[in-house]
Amino acid sequence: MIGRHILVVDDDPAMRDLIGTYFNNHGYEVSTAPDGPSLKRVLNARPADLIILDLQLSKENGLDLMRSISADSQVPVIIITGQRRDEPDRVVALELGADDYVTKPFSLRELMARARAVLRRSERNDGRSRDFQQRIRYRFAGFELSVRMRRLTSPDQTLVKLTAGEFNLLTAFLRAPQQILTREQLIAATRMHDEEVFDRSIDVLILRLRRKLEADPSNPRFIKTERGVGYMLTAEVETVR
Known part of the structure; x- marks a missing residue:
């Protein structure tokens, strides 16, 4: 540093x-x-x-x-x-x-x-992550995420800007598609803190990511809430190396 x-x-x-x-x-x-x-x-x-x-x-x-x-x-x-x-x-x-x-x-x-x-x-x-991780690309629901470039492309080939937190959150979902991830797992994946009850960082990141992925963020198709448990990416994911 x-x-x-x-x-x-x-x-x-x-x-x-x-x-x-x-x-x-x-x-x-x-x-x-x-x-x-x-x-x-x-x-x-x-x-x-x-x-x-x-x-x-x-x-x-x-x-x-x-x-x-x-x-x-x-x-x-x-x-x-x-x-x-x-x-x-x-x-x-x-x-x-x-x-x-x-x-x-x-x-x-x-x-x-x-x-x-x-x-x-x-x-x-x-x-600056390991070489094999850099080469990975994820495809889901018409989107493609390049890990090396930290670049998300939409189905109409538009570049979708991601913050560091959004990128880490999306990557966590793509590495475990169609699996429920708990809030604690997502906090660990994004390296965010969870020291205070009113800290809604993960919820805010989910909302921001839905706005960038979903046609109707209020009725999400891809990132589903599993109440009392966590969240799940429902889309099928193809990993390309």
């Missing part, structure tokens, strides 16, 4: 300096930005490996900024949110493509641990 570029977006100079100094001291290269325009200038100058974004920006909507990041790039994002009452914002940010979150007050050690976990997932998805 040494030398990876972290971009910290926070309108509080003290918080930017605190996070930036901590990551610098652990071998990361850090850039900081107080707002959206500054973020874009930094990214235009040098791509980031990870963005740490505080949703509570004073002069702009952090969710709008999260939406812009997801639309313009596939850079993984960790969001910083306020107290538990801000759960709706967390859920929306996860739906928009955030990969993880921390809630204030948080420890820098926790933030570092989450950053390292997200970067590991991103590294695997960038094609």
